[in-house]
Amino acid sequence: MVNLEAAVTSFCIEQSNGKALQKSNLCSEISSILPWLFLSGARAVREARLHELGITNVINTAMELPEQPLDNIEVTTVQLQDVPGADLSQYLHQICDKLESIRMNDGRALVHCVAGVSRSPSFVLAYLVKYGGMSLREAYQHVHDIRHSVRPNHGFFESLIAFEYIERGRSTVNMITNPDVGLTVPDVCENELHVLKDERWALSIKERRGFDNRYA
Incomplete structure (x- = not known):
């Protein structure tokens, strides 16, 4: 095999x-x-x-x-x-x-x-x-x-981070917070976080993609 x-x-x-x-x-x-x-x-x-x-x-x-x-x-x-x-x-x-x-x-x-x-x-x-x-x-x-x-939503990513630590002895993904819009996201989604830093786009993106439900 x-x-x-x-x-x-x-x-x-x-x-x-x-x-x-x-x-x-x-x-x-x-x-x-x-x-x-x-x-x-x-x-x-x-x-x-x-x-x-x-x-x-x-x-x-x-x-x-x-x-x-x-x-x-x-x-x-x-x-x-x-x-x-x-x-x-x-x-x-x-x-x-x-x-x-x-x-x-x-x-x-x-x-x-x-x-x-x-x-x-x-x-x-x-x-x-x-x-x-x-x-x-x-x-x-x-x-x-x-x-x-x-x-994956915020809670699922946290579970996956803990799962990786148990399985591999280290974590390669971290949760980061954007204080401007009050959202915490995994750093592998950092590009989206950069977009959210522009407050003019934050509301429309949150509504369109359901960020509150996915990451809150």
């Missing part, structure tokens, strides 16, 4: 050379994070498309979505709300281990939530930290390069 960390490295190199699938950021699209690991929003979960991609397992991380039986595809549901106070940490090892089991058995997994922005990317990031040989910073950059809309 190919070493996972080597496979991840190879896949990242292919992407940087423009040999991988096109980048996507729409919740109606399925993004290929690794050759066997996919990320999407709920609208992309179409049985014919899943069979076309060879998906064997679907992990639904949005508790408000109804159960969706799929022929010959195992569905796992995580009871998690997309709010900063939700306890992401209680599920991280369970889902990471599940994904690794799928890989070890030559399966292909799709992880999704409602939009593929906060909950499902959080689990994909945790997997890359625990089993993919990546730091949280590297994992975020890798996933964000493929799917630009990913943005």
